[in-house]
Amino acid sequence: xxxxxxxxxxxxxxxxxxxxxxxxxxxxxxxxxxxxxxxxxxxxxxxxxxxxxxxxxxxxxxxxxxxxxxxxxxxxxxxxxxxxxxxxxxxxxxxxxxxxxxxxxxxxxxxxxxxxxxxxxxxxxxxxxxxxxxxxxxxxxxxxxxxxxxxxxxxxxxxxxxxxxxxxxxxxxxxxxxxxxxxxxxxxxxxxxxxxxxxxxxxxxxxxxxxxxxxxxxxxxxxxxxxxxxxxxxxxxxxxxxxxxxxxxxxxxxxxxxxxxxxxxxxxxxxxxxx
Numbered sequence: 395x396x397x398x399x400x401x402x403x404x405x406x407x408x409x410x411x412x413x414x415x416x417x418x419x420x421x422x423x424x425x426x427x428x429x430x431x432x433x434x435x436x437x438x439x440x441x442x443x444x445x446x447x448x449x450x451x452x453x454x455x456x457x458x459x460x461x462x463x464x465x466x467x468x469x470x471x472x473x474x475x476x477x478x479x480x481x482x483x484x485x486x487x488x489x490x491x492x493x494x495x496x497x498x499x500x501x502x503x504x505x506x507x508x509x510x511x512x513x514x515x516x517x518x519x520x521x522x523x524x525x526x527x528x529x530x531x532x533x534x535x536x537x538x539x540x541x542x543x544x545x546x547x548x549x550x551x552x553x554x555x556x557x558x559x560x561x562x563x564x565x566x567x568x569x570x571x572x573x574x575x576x577x578x579x580x581x582x583x584x585x586x587x588x589x590x591x592x593x594x595x596x597x598x599x600x601x602x603x604x605x606x607x608x609x610x611x612x613x614x615x616x617x618x619x620x621x622x623x624x625x626x627x628x629x630x631x632x633x634x635x636x637x638x639x640x641x642x643x644x645x646x647x648x649x650x651x652x653x654x655x656x657x658x659x660x661x662x663x664x665x666x667x668x669x
Contacts, residue, residue: 402446407502409439414498417490421566432487436478436494443471457525463507470500472536476580480540484576486568493543527594530587535650537584542647544577545640552637574636578629581643585622592619614653621646
């Protein structure tokens, strides 16, 4: 079984790379074969990745997110899954090569580090409720990452239009409105997952961790949730659209990354597990 996991871990970055190249062929050439197969191939790879993660759960008897390598792998899976959702909703495959290239890099890092990761033991990691709490957090931040990538694409296309420099990016990327919609859709999905994360975390913290509200990770997550709540409220009630909303979302993502890194490497937190 361990040999099978090692084999799957080695194959995943390669398969994601093939999927990214297939999306790239569609992006550059609008190739009919790539158009027919890119989504199907990615669904197959994401399904294999899910089996890989479930096998790790079965073997380790815990949610596989205790080490940096495991975190990279779960985040890579989550970003790919969120992208498939956004692609289905928006009906556009033109941005796939950029998102899946990021997934490839993250899974390559995970597959490289996994064989060298030490064993981690914690009662929290065996709790189904904690697993759901962690999974929703990963999905939330992964959705924010997807939204940030779409936000960057929006700004690139926006500046190209202002400078009247039309090229391949202009011809292939969706319209500004579509990119802004994709960015907001991913951001809204991330906020929903983070809301679930906060609710479950609060329920667990009240019963299991005294003064959990002082924990660095909890404070950071609450701050990120609050910032994105303001952004979503501005979208619906103040009519923020286009560049203003994209800039605000990118600012929120930068703060989210800084908050997570700070809570892990600068401040102490019971969320961080050591080998």
